[in-house]
Amino acid sequence: MMIIVSLLCFSAQSWSITGQLYEYKYVNTSETWEDAKQYCIRHHTDLATVTNMTDMKRLMEAADNDVPNAGAWIGLHRPQPTNRKWHWSLPGLEFNETNWASGESSTKDEYCGAIRKDLTWVDHGCNTSKSFICYNVDCSSYEMKN
Numbered sequence: 001m002m003i004i005v006s007l008l009c010f011s012a013q014s015w016s017i018t019g020q021l022y023e024y025k026y027v028n029t030s031e032t033w034e035d036a037k038q039y040c041i042r043h044h045t046d047l048a049t050v051t052n053m054t055d056m057k058r059l060m061e062a063a064d065n066d067v068p069n070a071g072a073w074i075g076l077h078r079p080q081p082t083n084r085k086w087h088w089s090l091p092g093l094e095f096n097e098t099n100w101a102s103g104e105s106s107t108k109d110e111y112c113g114a115i116r117k118d119l120t121w122v123d124h125g126c127n128t129s130k131s132f133i134c135y136n137v138d139c140s141s142y143e144m145k146n
Contacts, residue, residue, distance in 0.1 A: 022135040024048055024059050028066065030129035033112035036073045037089055040134035046090045047075030048115075048133040056099065056119045059133055067117045073132035076113025076121065086113065 025044055027036070033047075040047045050056050059074070060067065075089035084106065086095050098105070101120035112126040115133070124130070 022049070022055070022058075022137065024061075025134045025136065026059075026066065026072065026131065027134060028131050030131060031073070032129060033073050033077065033124075033126040033132075036130070036132035036134075037075070040075075040132070044134035044136045046135065047073060048135045049075050049088045049090055050099075050115070053099075053119075056115065059115060060117070060119065067115065067133075068131065069117055071114030071116040071122050071124070071130060073130050074113055074115050074121075077126070078111050 027039065029039075031039060037047050048059055050059065076086055076095070077089060078084065078086045086098075086105065088095055099119060099121050101116065101118075101122050104120075104122045107123050110123040110125050112124055112128075114122050114124055114130055116122055
């Protein structure tokens with residue numbers, strides 16, 4: 001994780017972590033998963049990555065609990081159709097904690113993930129339009145070392 005953060009916040013100085021890594025942004029515009037990802041990359045860092053329950057709760061706080069029951073896109077996807085393993089959209093970040101709703105994560109032809117208001121994850125077709133959650137790596141929360 002530090003390598004990714006270092007690459008995203010790289011300058012001539014070296015950095016050390018002193019605070020939270022992510023700042024989440026809820027975007028109340030309906031887009032496909034890929035369009036949402038491209039928007040997040042252009043304006044933020046990427047679609048939201050959730051590494052633990054604390055992150056999931058922070059996601060909901062960022063969205064002011066406005067996430068619809070059908071869910072909002074996060075950076076969860078699985079390469080279609082041969083690979084059944086889920087990945088985060090940010091390369092190199094391992095997918096290790098799951099919070100799937102009952103009957104989710106293996107639906108045929110549904111390769112993109114969303115988070116619902118109750119903090120469970122659902123899989124949907126990637127061409128479905130949904131609101132989405134981006135994140136920024138908050139470089140202002142890092143401290144320069146000389």
